[in-house]
Amino acid sequence: MPAMSATPRRSRRASGAALRLGRAAAMGAVAVLVLIAGVWASWGTAQHVMLTKGRERGTVTVTRCGEDTCSGPYAPVSAGSTARARVVIDRSVGVRAGRTYAVVVKPDSDRVVRSGAAGVLYAWVPLGGALLLASVVVAGGLRRPRAGWLLAGSGVALLTAAFLAV
Incomplete structure (x- = not known):
């Protein structure tokens, strides 16, 4: 009988691992999508300011x-x-x-x-907001608090620099 009880336990472990992998893939996709959207929103203006x-x-x-x-x-x-x-x-x-x-x-x-530093920083403000949003997804959804803090710090630094420059 011990052989029969091992099969459901393995099945539970496998399904738990599959759920963790699925959650990580979904949250990773959301974080990447948010960051891509931030770059896309910023690039419309940034291309004119940076490529003069x-x-x-x-x-x-x-x-x-x-x-x-x-x-x-x-x-x-x-x-x-x-x-x-x-x-x-x-x-x-x-x-x-x-x-x-x-x-x-x-x-x-x-x-x-x-143009200039103020224009470059102001053009990338949407990316700063995306970094802040992605930090919540990374820290909470992916359970990577250090990476989340890094993204949040980058977003806050970008938004603060843009505020001070403009």
Whole structure:
């Protein structure tokens, strides 16, 4: 009879291991998906700020702000860039009327994004939020608290740097 009692015990161990593996795979997939979404959301702006070769660079003096955007005249700095009477920049905490900002023009549009360190950090803010969200999934779902703290610390550092730079 001892041989019969060993089979259900092995079966329980195997099913427990399969459940742990399934949970780890699911939580790992969720964490990776959240991080990919953060990079995807950030890259739309970051590509213009980080890859400036061949793009129009200049300054905008903000003259008027609406609910979501601000606008003002654009003065070129790079060769091949043309002056514009009005360009549009997204309104954020750091954009105020009467101030001048270094910007990069988005191709084939009158929209600009901030350049320099402030622009790079601000462009990666969605990734900072994704790092914070993924840290909860990694620490709780994957039961990897050290890795979770590392992701959370990276997210907080990125968001704090962006806040201070902007």
